[in-house]
Amino acid sequence: MTPQRAPVRLDRVETQDQISIPTDRLTLRPLRRADMGLIDHYAADERVARMTTSIPHPLPPGATDAFVTRCLGGDRDEVVWTMDATQSGLGELVGLISLEQMDRGQAEIGYWVAPIVWNTGLATEALRALMQANPLGNKQIFGKVFQDNPASARVLTNAGFDYIGDAEAFSVARGAVMPQWTYIRQMS
Numbered sequence: 181m182t183p184q185r186a187p188v189r190l191d192r193v194e195t196q197d198q199i200s201i202p203t204d205r206l207t208l209r210p211l212r213r214a215d216m217g218l219i220d221h222y223a224a225d226e227r228v229a230r231m232t233t234s235i236p237h238p239l240p241p242g243a244t245d246a247f248v249t250r251c252l253g254g255d256r257d258e259v260v261w262t263m264d265a266t267q268s269g270l271g272e273l274v275g276l277i278s279l280e281q282m283d284r285g286q287a288e289i290g291y292w293v294a295p296i297v298w299n300t301g302l303a304t305e306a307l308r309a310l311m312q313a314n315p316l317g318n319k320q321i322f323g324k325v326f327q328d329n330p331a332s333a334r335v336l337t338n339a340g341f342d343y344i345g346d347a348e349a350f351s352v353a354r355g356a357v358m359p360q361w362t363y364i365r366q367m368s
Contacts, residue, residue, distance in 0.1 A: 198259060203309040205268040206302060208261035208277060211251050215262055218273040220244040222294045229353035231329050232292055237353035257281050259316065263293065263306050270297060277306050285319035291335075298331070307339040314367055323363040324349065333361055341365045 201208040222228055223244060229237035236243065251260045263275040275293035282288060289310075293303045311321070323341050325332040326349075337343070341363035351358050 198261075199313065199315050201261070201309050201313045201315070203305050205270075205305060206263050206265040206274070207267065208306055208309060209264050211248060211260045211262050211276070213248060213252065215273050216244050216248050218271070218294075219248065219276070222273075222275075222292070225295060226353065227295055228292050230351065231326060231332065232290075232353070233349045233351055235292075235353055258290075261306075261310070263302065265297070265302065270302075274302060275306070277310060279310070279316055279318070279321070281316060281318075282322075285317070287316055287318045287321050289321050289323045289336075291332075303332075303335045304338045307335055311339055311365060311367070319366070319368050321365045321367060323365075324360045325363075326351070327359045327361055333363075336363045339365070 198210045200210065220239065223235050224237075224239040226237045229235040229239070250256065251258070258278050258280040260276055260278040262273050263277060264272055265274045266272050271294070273294075274297045275291060277289070277291040279287040279289060289307065291303060291307065297303075321341075323336045324347060325336065327346075342365070343361060344364050345362050347360045347362045348357050349360050350356070
């Protein structure tokens with residue numbers, strides 16, 4: 181089954197036709213309001229928050245609601261999929277994966293997975309499926325990970341990303357600028 185592409189504009193992403201992407205052990209599906217409880221549960225975990233640039237720790241009241249409301253809004257720059265592993269008996273939500281649309285056919289990948297599925301290969305499976313579907317029709321996709329997160333770097337390289345250099349980014353949970361590794365995947 182070949183997924184249909186979501187309509188894309190260069191400046192914003194229109195997502196009323198966001199696709200679901202099946203894999204062997206999970207389905208990448210559009211985010212829904214019912215996901216808020218599990219997002220809140222996992223995003224509040226300091227181990228998850230510290231590996232992202234944008235999740236604060238402790239997670240303030242209303243942060244998950246604001247995130248989901250933004251994600252479900254009309255036009256936006258970021259398309260978020262839920263990693264739903266119900267078919268494997270692992271849970272309705274075991275992580276999130278997103279593409280933030282940039283210009284010139286480029287996007288940046290972002291993802292986090294729940295600690296209960298760390299080192300299971302689910303993140304790699306989700307990323308490979310998203311790259312194969314290429315639902316936004318990107319030419320290049322970038323990824324960045326903190327240098328103290330080699331497992332996430334392996335997810336990128338296992339999904340065909342190439343290392344292109346070092347960078348730095350502010351981590352809200354850590355309250356500090358942290359060194360990152362930057363990767364790219366050519367899609368065409």
